[in-house]
Amino acid sequence: MRYNLHTHTYRCRHASGSDREYVEAAIKAGMKTLGFADHCPQFFPNGYYSTFRMRPEAAAEYVESLRALKKEYKDDIDILIGFETEYYPELFGKFMEFIEPLELDYMIMGQHFIHNEYEVPDYYASNPSYDDAKQYVRQTLEGLRTGAFTYIAHPDILRHEDSVFYRELMTYFCRQLKEMNIPVEYNILGYRNKKWYPNPIFWQAAAEVGNKVVLGYDAHEPGALLEQNHFDACMGYLNALGITPVNFEDVEIRKPVLKVR
Numbered sequence: 001m002r003y004n005l006h007t008h009t010y011r012c013r014h015a016s017g018s019d020r021e022y023v024e025a026a027i028k029a030g031m032k033t034l035g036f037a038d039h040c041p042q043f044f045p046n047g048y049y050s051t052f053r054m055r056p057e058a059a060a061e062y063v064e065s066l067r068a069l070k071k072e073y074k075d076d077i078d079i080l081i082g083f084e085t086e087y088y089p090e091l092f093g094k095f096m097e098f099i100e101p102l103e104l105d106y107m108i109m110g111q112h113f114i115h116n117e118y119e120v121p122d123y124y125a126s127n128p129s130y131d132d133a134k135q136y137v138r139q140t141l142e143g144l145r146t147g148a149f150t151y152i153a154h155p156d157i158l159r160h161e162d163s164v165f166y167r168e169l170m171t172y173f174c175r176q177l178k179e180m181n182i183p184v185e186y187n188i189l190g191y192r193n194k195k196w197y198p199n200p201i202f203w204q205a206a207a208e209v210g211n212k213v214v215l216g217y218d219a220h221e222p223g224a225l226l227e228q229n230h231f232d233a234c235m236g237y238l239n240a241l242g243i244t245p246v247n248f249e250d251v252e253i254r255k256p257v258l259k260v261r
């Protein structure tokens, strides 16, 4: 049965369409579960503010709007409310305090930066050094160990020119993710917009390791949920590798609460 746990809204300022349009597109596409995971607010020091996220003051209204739709469409589709979130160790505690009253259903990790964003804001677009590539893996794994995340979005967003090194690092990454029972997302938007991910080297590694795989639309416009051709192409690619994406029932939805240490 079709589902999607990676849906954005206009609040992040680079997605379009109303919340209702996403819900109706998902129903039309035959989905039984639609999860919203818009780019969450982040609280940076030094006055830095990222331009591609929801503002903190929009968060309550985001949740309210989706709760109303959840109720209204409950006979047609199950709506889950979450965020796509980076793991910035020094900011994470404050972030978790901020989201507590929102009572989100889940979060996915979308790590677009190594270290943090406010000091080196364009990192994701560059080819990181060997050390920084390893840091990406260390940092995401540390974040996932908090237990606050349901899966990792575009785990192959990291680029590296050294394919031997990359394959080895991604194989290690996949093994760790499997051990933690964290599904890896095959990002349909990356395929659709011909980004540098999905990266075939990563997906070969994931096939060998036997990771749990989720297909994520990463929808930034309602119509994307209706593009059957992209879904079919991604599914076909994974199947050829021997990968069958898991059903929704096999995704362990984790409530984003910090584990008591």
Ligand SMILES: [Zn+2]
Binding pocket: 008, 012, 014, 039, 220
């Ligand atoms: Zn986005």
Ligand SMILES: [Zn+2]
Binding pocket: 006, 008, 084, 110, 153, 218
């Ligand atoms: Zn996303």
